Amino acid sequence: MRNDSSCNSTDHLVSRRSMLGNMLAGAAGVGALGQFVHPLVAKEIEAKKKQVLIFLLNGGLSQFESFDPKPNTDTGGPFRSIPTSVPGTHFSELIPYTAQVAHKLAVVRSMFAERVPGSHGGAREYVVTGRPPQQGPYPWIGPVYSKLLADNEDLPGNIHITPSRWGPRQDAAFLGPRHASLVLSGGQPPLNVNRPEVFDKELDESRYKLRQIADLRFSQRRRTAHTEAYQSSYDQAAQLIRQKDLFDVTRESEKDQLRYGSHDVGRHCLLARRLLQKGVTCVKVTHNNYDSHMENFNFHLEQLGEFDKPFATLMQDLDDSGALDHTLVMLVTEFGRTPVIQPDNGRDHWQDSWSVVVGGCGIQTGGVLGATNDNGTEIVDRPVHVGEMFHTYMRAVGLDPTATHLVGGNKVPFGAPERSAVKELLI
Amino acid sequence: MVIYLTTRYRRFIRCVFVALMSIPVSSNAEDVPLHQLIDQHIDAMLVEQKLTAAVPSSDAEFLRRVYLDLTGTIPETQTARTFIEDSDAHKRTKLIDRLLASDSYDTHMAIVADVMLMERRPDKDVTTDEWRGYLAQSFAENKPLNILVAEILGADGVDEKLRPAAKFYLDRLVDKDVLVRDIGRLFLGVDLQCAQCHNHPDIDDYLHQHYHGLSVFVAGSKTFKQPDGKFVLQEEVMREVEFVSVFAPNKTSKTGPRILDTLMELPKVAEGDEYVEKPSRTVRSVLKVSLRKLLSERLPSDATPEFARAMANRLWAMVMGRGIVHPLDMHHSANLPSHPALLNALAERLMSMKYDVRGFLRELTLSATYQRSSFIPDGVDPAKLPEDSFAVANVKGLSPEQLFESLLVATGAAAIFEMQIDDAISEDSKAVAADDSEQPDSQETDAEKIAEARRLKRAARVDEFVTIFGGVPGQPEGEFSASLPQALFLANSETLSAWIPARLDNLTARLVALDDSTRFADELYLGVLTRFPEEEERTLINEYLESKRADRPKAVAALVWSLLASVEFRLNH
Numbered sequence A: 001m002r003n004d005s006s007c008n009s010t011d012h013l014v015s016r017r018s019m020l021g022n023m024l025a026g027a028a029g030v031g032a033l034g035q036f037v038h039p040l041v042a043k044e045i046e047a048k049k050k051q052v053l054i055f056l057l058n059g060g061l062s063q064f065e066s067f068d069p070k071p072n073t074d075t076g077g078p079f080r081s082i083p084t085s086v087p088g089t090h091f092s093e094l095i096p097y098t099a100q101v102a103h104k105l106a107v108v109r110s111m112f113a114e115r116v117p118g119s120h121g122g123a124r125e126y127v128v129t130g131r132p133p134q135q136g137p138y139p140w141i142g143p144v145y146s147k148l149l150a151d152n153e154d155l156p157g158n159i160h161i162t163p164s165r166w167g168p169r170q171d172a173a174f175l176g177p178r179h180a181s182l183v184l185s186g187g188q189p190p191l192n193v194n195r196p197e198v199f200d201k202e203l204d205e206s207r208y209k210l211r212q213i214a215d216l217r218f219s220q221r222r223r224t225a226h227t228e229a230y231q232s233s234y235d236q237a238a239q240l241i242r243q244k245d246l247f248d249v250t251r252e253s254e255k256d257q258l259r260y261g262s263h264d265v266g267r268h269c270l271l272a273r274r275l276l277q278k279g280v281t282c283v284k285v286t287h288n289n290y291d292s293h294m295e296n297f298n299f300h301l302e303q304l305g306e307f308d309k310p311f312a313t314l315m316q317d318l319d320d321s322g323a324l325d326h327t328l329v330m331l332v333t334e335f336g337r338t339p340v341i342q343p344d345n346g347r348d349h350w351q352d353s354w355s356v357v358v359g360g361c362g363i364q365t366g367g368v369l370g371a372t373n374d375n376g377t378e379i380v381d382r383p384v385h386v387g388e389m390f391h392t393y394m395r396a397v398g399l400d401p402t403a404t405h406l407v408g409g410n411k412v413p414f415g416a417p418e419r420s421a422v423k424e425l426l427i
Numbered sequence B: 001m002v003i004y005l006t007t008r009y010r011r012f013i014r015c016v017f018v019a020l021m022s023i024p025v026s027s028n029a030e031d032v033p034l035h036q037l038i039d040q041h042i043d044a045m046l047v048e049q050k051l052t053a054a055v056p057s058s059d060a061e062f063l064r065r066v067y068l069d070l071t072g073t074i075p076e077t078q079t080a081r082t083f084i085e086d087s088d089a090h091k092r093t094k095l096i097d098r099l100l101a102s103d104s105y106d107t108h109m110a111i112v113a114d115v116m117l118m119e120r121r122p123d124k125d126v127t128t129d130e131w132r133g134y135l136a137q138s139f140a141e142n143k144p145l146n147i148l149v150a151e152i153l154g155a156d157g158v159d160e161k162l163r164p165a166a167k168f169y170l171d172r173l174v175d176k177d178v179l180v181r182d183i184g185r186l187f188l189g190v191d192l193q194c195a196q197c198h199n200h201p202d203i204d205d206y207l208h209q210h211y212h213g214l215s216v217f218v219a220g221s222k223t224f225k226q227p228d229g230k231f232v233l234q235e236e237v238m239r240e241v242e243f244v245s246v247f248a249p250n251k252t253s254k255t256g257p258r259i260l261d262t263l264m265e266l267p268k269v270a271e272g273d274e275y276v277e278k279p280s281r282t283v284r285s286v287l288k289v290s291l292r293k294l295l296s297e298r299l300p301s302d303a304t305p306e307f308a309r310a311m312a313n314r315l316w317a318m319v320m321g322r323g324i325v326h327p328l329d330m331h332h333s334a335n336l337p338s339h340p341a342l343l344n345a346l347a348e349r350l351m352s353m354k355y356d357v358r359g360f361l362r363e364l365t366l367s368a369t370y371q372r373s374s375f376i377p378d379g380v381d382p383a384k385l386p387e388d389s390f391a392v393a394n395v396k397g398l399s400p401e402q403l404f405e406s407l408l409v410a411t412g413a414a415a416i417f418e419m420q421i422d423d424a425i426s427e428d429s430k431a432v433a434a435d436d437s438e439q440p441d442s443q444e445t446d447a448e449k450i451a452e453a454r455r456l457k458r459a460a461r462v463d464e465f466v467t468i469f470g471g472v473p474g475q476p477e478g479e480f481s482a483s484l485p486q487a488l489f490l491a492n493s494e495t496l497s498a499w500i501p502a503r504l505d506n507l508t509a510r511l512v513a514l515d516d517s518t519r520f521a522d523e524l525y526l527g528v529l530t531r532f533p534e535e536e537e538r539t540l541i542n543e544y545l546e547s548k549r550a551d552r553p554k555a556v557a558a559l560v561w562s563l564l565a566s567v568e569f570r571l572n573h
Helices: A011-015 A017-024 A027-037 A096-100 A119-129 A141-149 A201-219 A225-242 A254-260 A264-278 A296-320 A386-396 B007-020 B034-048 B059-071 B077-085 B091-100 B103-118 B128-140 B145-154 B163-170 B176-188 B192-196 B201-219 B291-298 B305-320 B340-352 B357-366 B400-411 B414-435 B443-469 B484-492 B507-512 B517-529 B535-547 B552-564
Strands: A051-057 A081-083 A090-092 A105-112 A158-162 A182-185 A282-287 A327-332 A354-360 A379-381 A404-407 A410-413 B221-225 B231-235 B241-245 B248-255 B275-277
Touching: A051 A141, A051 A264, A051 A296, A081 A096, A096 A296, A105 A379, A105 A386, A119 A141, A119 A386, A141 A158, A141 A282, A141 A386, A158 A264, A201 A225, A201 B535, A201 B552, A225 B484, A254 A264, A254 A296, A264 A282, A264 A296, A282 A296, A296 A327, A327 A386, A354 A386, B034 B340, B034 B357, B059 B077, B059 B091, B059 B103, B059 B357, B077 B517, B091 B103, B091 B357, B103 B128, B103 B163, B128 B163, B128 B443, B145 B163, B145 B176, B145 B291, B145 B305, B163 B231, B176 B192, B176 B201, B176 B305, B192 B201, B201 B241, B201 B248, B201 B291, B231 B291, B305 B340, B305 B357, B340 B357, B400 B443, B400 B507, B400 B552, B414 B443, B443 B484, B507 B517, B507 B552, B517 B535, B517 B552, B535 B552
Parallel strands: A051 A282, A051 A327, A158 A182, A158 A282
Antiparallel strands: A081 A090, A105 A354, A327 A354, A404 A410, B221 B231, B241 B248
């Protein structure tokens, strides 16, 4: 830190060690301040750093119209199945691009869960926490990764790209709001990233520095847990305000913008790629809406028609850049849809069997695990419970799901203790 | 949440140990004022555990804390100055009495009770406005806590005056499982839902029976839609429920209405003669013997000692920052209280005081335990002063409402906020006028409408804080934790950044006009942090302002912000 005698520099404030010596004496204080003084450019991602990309197809994706087609049966619906890049494995014709990256994925066709209260909300929580929601709240998987994998203090550990008008979800439970998803509603930057008019750039630095000095004073002779978390929230805020272009997908090449498509989910997938490249640990993209109680086939034709290409493009890009080696990709949905087709061409909620896919880091890809019978009314091979998948998602990135969070002095296992990972899916 | 235990056994051993050690607490405890009794219990444990307690809080520390705890906001600058400079030896007691008698106490307690009982669920049949009005009125009258809870548990929503009390049932959709869980958690301090998952076979059946016994009281209740469209409660016959243990699937058990271990005798009613109004599609069914009424008479009463324990523990946690049993809804044999004898004493006193909330809070805040400093004593490792020792005042995060009110007081922006509200209202009315230019409202209703619109606009601003700083809907408020959206909000939000720059008579404007550096620093620190600045802080301010002479108003605004956004402001310490 230089000692600037001109009095114009904001460094002046922290240079007076005689006056502020006490405040800066703590090692934590100096560290935090050092970080602050040197604005960080986005770090290169270290080869070993694990990242996670989550796709949530909201409403309940039909397994019949995606990864477990049953053409020419009473339950199969009007669509054909098509071959994929994995010989012998067929997907629905609604996802031709995804079919071309099938060898980078593992398909699980035998997902199941018990019925839980709360319809979509409850079932979704079951999938992303691995615990029945009535026992909760447990942290969603994104906050868990943020807590356990994120080591870059300057970036939020867990960003959720949602359709527009989605408010923040308090999804971190006992891990605390620090790990809650930073929501980019409609793919837009978070709220309140623009400096108010009254503070110009220089004054902005002054106010953060004065604030920090006040905190350092307060935390002397007090329990520091509160102050450290508080300081780090401002460090993150200051970094984010400087890095607003992090969220600006128009800074990606025109060619890429064309490849991903100009519709929302296309832009959101490209934004997800950008965030992962910049080093964000966990990125989740939600695509609405698959809840097709009526007109299931038109619904899926339309939704998957949007989703298929950008999803496959992103898988391809991650693979090409080598990122797939350290990035776990999961595609989840709260439940599947009924084999029975309703009179108005709808399919209802179905928790007895559905499909998910997973790929990238730590995953044995190119295969299909589990099977349903000929017309998809029941699982006939290797049922996989949602709680087991939660364990698998942990193991894939090198985390031990039987290890524990410490909550108010009590140990809470990461994954439901009565479950374990699906070994067949792991390398 | 399923209960995982590690602290349990440590606690258990400690409690057994303590029980054996016969703590030197007054033998004729009944004559001792409760606040002294509290200190005797807490101090005895400190001696026992060889812990050093913090020194008494300074006047400034006490003032800010008790204002936040009893009125939900920080004091104005002048109030702080007067109190700190007052030499009256009884000023703390006088202040506590003054705050307990203030209107702000009523509205603050209404918010605390609302958040505790409804846990920020979205409104359904009763608005938060009506409900908080009812609660505030109850606290203004100092309605005994058992009576308040009896009104809530006995409410049917029909009686106009007590309709808001039915929010507890109606906004939970009269869902039996939600009600059993919440009645257990909130009023008995036991989370029976969790207990259902308990894997100890000896305990499991026992809790099973508790769960189903409580469910009998509400299982017959349903909503009924009145001709005017309002939902109210109706009740059908329910005398017992059957249940099956997961450990003995072939064995079916039965229980009648039961509050934990107390089974209730139901008066005999001849079959076919149970109803005042029989169930039908058009008429609300009413029973001769209402089980909800029975619940409202028996649960919040001396007959159910768990009620007084749970309530005493909740009121204690509200001001002490942590329950004697913690979490608050985990009263059970494997999660023993940190101070068992004290909790018994608190519960007994709450009963003998006839559930007088104001009187009880008075005693808690009068105690030396409450009035300790939050500074860790010199040379003591904070890690060795557990929060449940109450050796040091525990810090609490400000609730969203406390933060909102305190920011408004600190910035002195009441007038600016009024203008923000008026602007928003006039924009709305312009939009309405553009939409439909016909019928101008009559003059008489205008004043009322404006008052209503103002209340709603204000509530909307507070909601903005609740969204960002509040807990998960349907769950108890969590402990303090900082997040990025919160920091961004405090740094850049439109709401707050309108209050800070010099304007009208706000804090920054007053400060800009002050040339004297001592008075400047006093005004700033008293206004925002409710204390006088220390020498180092005065020096820092002077040097900073010297370096920013070019645009003093903006430099002062940055300084004001830095204290508003500090952790010292964000916490109740």
